[in-house]
Structure formats: C-alpha cells, structure tokens
Amino acid sequence: MRGRLRDTGDRLVSVGSGLGVALGGGRTEPLFSQAPKRWMRALPYLIALGFTIVLIPVTTQVLSNDYGVSGGLAGAIGVAQAAPLLLAVTRPLTAWYIMIVADVLGTIPLFQGDAHHPSPWTPTVVVGYLVLCIALALRESRRALIGIWLVTVVASIAVGLFRDETSQDTGVLLIVLSGGVLLLGALLRERGEAQRRLVEQETISEAERTRRTLLEERARIARELHDVVAHHMSVITVQADSAPYRLPGLTGEVRGEFASIAAGARESLTEMRRLLAVLRSEEAQGDLTPQPGLAQLRQLVEATIRGGVPTDLSYPELSLVRELADVSPAVDLSAYRIVQEALANVVRHAPGARAEISIGLEDDALLVLVVNGPAREPVSPLESSGTGHGLVGMSERVRLVGGTLDVGPLPDGGFRVAARLPLTEPDSPTA
Structure with a gap:
C-alpha cells in the first residue's frame, strides 16, 4: 500500500x-x-x-x-x-x-x-x-x-x-473551498483591473479633451486675427500701388521697389486666405462678420443685461477713451473676447449674480477687470461641471499679446478675472 x-x-x-x-x-x-x-x-x-x-x-x-x-x-x-x-x-x-x-x-x-x-x-x-x-x-x-x-x-x-x-x-471540502476562493478572488481582481483601466482611460480622455480644447481655441484666435492682419496687408498693398501717383518724381528703381512691395503684399493676402480656408470650420465657412473690439463692449453689456445678468461697465476718463481707440487690433480683439468669455462664465456658473466690468490704462498696458458676486439662483449640474473652454481661451489670448492673466474665486463666493494687455509689442510671449 x-x-x-x-x-x-x-x-x-x-x-x-x-x-x-x-x-x-x-x-x-x-x-x-x-x-x-x-x-x-x-x-x-x-x-x-x-x-x-x-x-x-x-x-x-x-x-x-x-x-x-x-x-x-x-x-x-x-x-x-x-x-x-x-x-x-x-x-x-x-x-x-x-x-x-x-x-x-x-x-x-x-x-x-x-x-x-x-x-x-x-x-x-x-x-x-x-x-x-x-x-x-x-x-x-x-x-x-x-x-x-x-x-x-x-x-x-x-x-x-x-x-x-x-x-x-476533507478532500471534497478542499475542492469546494479552494474553487470558491479562486473564483471569488479572480472576480475581485478582474473587477479591480477593469476599474483601473477605466480610470486610466478617463485620464487619457481628459488629457485629449484639454489638448483638443486648446487647439480649437488657437484655431479660433487665428481665424479672428486673420481679419486684423488682412487689414494691414491691404493698407500696405494700396499704399504701395498708389505711391507712384501720390509721389511725383520717383525714379524707375523706386517705382519698381513699390511694385515689388505691392506684389508681395498681394501674395501674402492670397496665402492667408488659403490658410484661413484650412482653419475655418465648416460651421464658420460663411462667417465674414468683422471682428469686434472695445467699441462694441456697450452692445455686449446691453445684450448681457437683457439675458438676465445685471452688469455695470466702467470706462476710464473721457480723455483716455481716445487713447483706447489707439490700441492695436490684436489687443482690442483680445480685450473684447476676455470680457465676453467672463460674462459667459457668469451666466453659466453664477446665474443672477451682478457683474462689474472695468476698462482702464496703466502706463503702457490696457487693464481689463471683470468681477462677479456669488450665484443667486440654483446652478444647473450640466453648467457647474464646466468644460474649461472659457479660461483656456482667455489664457491663449493673453499669451498672444504677451500679457498676464489672474483668475480665481473671491472670499464672498464670487469670481475675478483680471488681464493686463501691453499696448506695445512684447519682446517675447509670456505664458
């Protein structure tokens, strides 16, 4: 045996x-x-x-x-x-x-x-x-x-x-108990691995969404700046073409130089239109409306008030209003979009709150300040989560002109957006 x-x-x-x-x-x-x-x-x-x-x-x-x-x-x-x-x-x-x-x-x-x-x-x-x-x-x-x-x-x-x-x-006992333990442990392990993979996928998806949002905002800014750059290129073309008629006594060499400048400007405009066709989305193919600026802030505030958000707009002294008209087109457009995004965030995340907008000058910079109080009405769950598009757009516009942006909550539950946009072209963009 x-x-x-x-x-x-x-x-x-x-x-x-x-x-x-x-x-x-x-x-x-x-x-x-x-x-x-x-x-x-x-x-x-x-x-x-x-x-x-x-x-x-x-x-x-x-x-x-x-x-x-x-x-x-x-x-x-x-x-x-x-x-x-x-x-x-x-x-x-x-x-x-x-x-x-x-x-x-x-x-x-x-x-x-x-x-x-x-x-x-x-x-x-x-x-x-x-x-x-x-x-x-x-x-x-x-x-x-x-x-x-x-x-x-x-x-x-x-x-x-x-x-x-x-x-x-005890043989049957070990067979049954070991099978049960192995099965239960395997199920718990596979469930944990599935949850871990789900978290990893959500992290990757969130990173991809953030990256896609950033690229979309940059493309949107590029489309909007096309009008600004195209305006300057058109002025260069007209001036170069009309210079021989406005300035008598030009030599042939100078006339040829002006003709070369005009031809280069026209070629640049053509290339910009091709680039715009690539950047412009299908929904915006027919959008040819001129880009807004500080001159349209009053209309923006009035539309926001009609939407149910009490808004106050504070301009600087009358003597400075004329100086505001001399800001560069990029700063003009960026300031308008920052105010627009800030008001949109008030509507989404602080319904019923009062918003205060202040535009001013400090040395060689344009100051934009938007402050709102706490929400006075219940916030929709879909709106409270947010997508981050507004803050991403503000950051990219401020970075474009080499300015600084300060955003954050206030002690009373409100929110503050403060941007400083240089009026002169910066040496290098700041993050």
Missing part, C-alpha cells in the same frame, strides 16, 4: 511540475506593491509571516498527537507545508508548486495512524492551502487558476482513494 502511495505521489509531482513549467514561475512584483501607504504594502508580508509562524507548530502538534507521526517527521512536514506561504507574496505560483507537492507527500504517514481523524488533508493543510489560493487568485490569470484547481481536484481524488471509509473526508 505504501508503494502505491509513493507511485501516486510521484505521478502528482510530475503533473505539478509540468503545470508549473507551462504556467511559468509567477510574478515577482509583491502583492499590494502599488498601494499608496507603506503599511498597506507591508500587510501581505505580515499576513504570510503570521500564518507561517502559527501553522508550523500547530501542524507539528496535530500530526504528533492526532495522527501518531513521530516528532521529527511531523516537524519536517509542518515546515514543508507552511513555509511556502512566505513565497506567496512575491511568487505565489512557485509557492503553490512547493506546497502541493509537500501536501501530497505529507499524506503518506497519515494513513498509518488513527483512521478516525480527518483525511486525506489535515485541517492545517486546508487552512494553509486556502490562504495560498487567495494570493494566487489576486495575481494569476484565469487559465492558471483553472489549472491549479484541476490539479487540486486530481490530487484530492487520488489521495482520497487510500482514505479509510470511517474517517472524515
């Missing part, structure tokens, strides 16, 4: 060895290695060490007292069956290969003792094996877990053939 048990054990070792080679040596990354806190990363080591420390003496005691195994052999079996749990944190598949061999070979001395005790697996074997199954389920693939459970079934049935009929059968 002992020879038959040894043959069965050898066959199971061969099966386990082949499966171990097929499935690989397991991962080397510890369990919970990505946990944010140190005690979480150390928890698997503490659990494995705790079970090992407890199971070795308990297994030795159970084998000696209940199954009549000699003390030295009982201690060796206890170490062989419990010590692999120390590997479960980093290499659970290797730990399982060692444990399944130790558990199968450890059943041989059991059949020589009292037949009334549970067999073929001792209670400590069941506990240690289930702990290892938890580690396996959290790390290994579904195919590996199925193979592990099938080997468990074959081993339980094979060693159960030599069990005395009067003893308690």
